[in-house]
Amino acid sequence: VKEIKGVIPALMTVFDENENVYEKGMRELVSYLLKEGVEGFYLTGSTGEGFLMNESERKQVVEIVLDEVGGRVPVIVHVGAISTKISIELARHAEAAGADAISSVPPFYWRFTPEHIFNYYKDISDAVSLPMIVYNVPLAGIMGLDLIKRLASIDGVKGIKFTATSHHEISMIKNEIGNEFMVYSGADEMAVSGLLHGADGIIGSFYNLMPEMFLKISQLVKEERLTEAMAIQKEAVSIIMYALKKDYYSVMKVALRWMGVDAGYVRRPFMNIQGKEEEELKAGFID
Numbered sequence: 001v002k003e004i005k006g007v008i009p010a011l012m013t014v015f016d017e018n019e020n021v022y023e024k025g026m027r028e029l030v031s032y033l034l035k036e037g038v039e040g041f042y043l044t045g046s047t048g049e050g051f052l053m054n055e056s057e058r059k060q061v062v063e064i065v066l067d068e069v070g071g072r073v074p075v076i077v078h079v080g081a082i083s084t085k086i087s088i089e090l091a092r093h094a095e096a097a098g099a100d101a102i103s104s105v106p107p108f109y110w111r112f113t114p115e116h117i118f119n120y121y122k123d124i125s126d127a128v129s130l131p132m133i134v135y136n137v138p139l140a141g142i143m144g145l146d147l148i149k150r151l152a153s154i155d156g157v158k159g160i161k162f163t164a165t166s167h168h169e170i171s172m173i174k175n176e177i178g179n180e181f182m183v184y185s186g187a188d189e190m191a192v193s194g195l196l197h198g199a200d201g202i203i204g205s206f207y208n209l210m211p212e213m214f215l216k217i218s219q220l221v222k223e224e225r226l227t228e229a230m231a232i233q234k235e236a237v238s239i240i241m242y243a244l245k246k247d248y249y250s251v252m253k254v255a256l257r258w259m260g261v262d263a264g265y266v267r268r269p270f271m272n273i274q275g276k277e278e279e280e281l282k283a284g285f286i287d
């Protein structure tokens with residue numbers, strides 16, 4: 001996974017008003033983000049509303065995006081499902097379709113043991129030759145360093161997307177597993193911190209909406225211009241906090257529409273911001 005680095009949007013899935021995958025909008029969003037200079041894509045994760053789609057819709061999104069990207073940047077496909085069998089099916093599809101890596105949250109809902117989780121990642125990794133990036137996310141239960149180390153011993157497991165709100169673990173993972181084990185920081189509010197703790201890249205929701213701010217942050221951190229990086233981070237945080245007051249995938253989709261990018265609608269139970277609410281939102285953004 002060495003070459004997968006930098007600012008990677010957890011790409012939104014573009015739905016039309018009737019909640020169908022909307023190919024034209026999907027392509028428009030991808031091509032807009034490529035023009036902005038993003039360095040990869042992460043598909044059908046949380047921000048991609050992956051768990052609101054069935055398998056064939058998830059595969060459809062993967063095919064559209066891979067076609068639009070045309071190999072210009074690496075594409076990671078989130079194949080997570082509670083059932084190993086479904087995840088393997090999605091992983092095999094991602095491999096056949098030409099993805100560069102797969103990723104998955106651990107199985108959740110039932111109280112799965114570390115043994116179940118280990119087997120889950122091992123079985124998927126054994127089924128394909130793509131590198132697997134484990135996804136540590138609070139909603140599925142944050143995995144501790146011991147379990148992460150065990151998972152890193154699986155042949156295909158090459159990295160972790162670390163979406164926790166503390167970051168010292170990122171340096172610990174790098175120290176204890178090795179610098180070649182890739183770590184992606186997942187909290188957009190703390191991109192600077194994640195990068196400073198040694199993350200190889202950042203994967204997140206708001207890189208759909210304001211990629212330029214985070215590309216700049218990433219560049220400034222590389223150049224050790226931290227005061228300037230933090231100034232942009234603070235500005236980004238204020239936008240994020242404003243968006244988080246509502247269904248923020250919808251906020252990002254309508255805000256992209258104002259910018260001329262047709263990012264469509266969210267799928268229920270998320271709620272679309274429309275009419276008066278949209279006008280108020282817009283007025284707030286301009287303030």
Ligand code: NAY
Pocket residue numbers: 010042045046047048137138163186187188189203204205206240
């Ligand atoms: C994904 O799979 O969509 C992500 O990588 C998103 C990571 C996001 N974290 C969560 C818990 O969803 O981008 C962040 C998050 O939306 C952002 O920091 C705002 O809190």
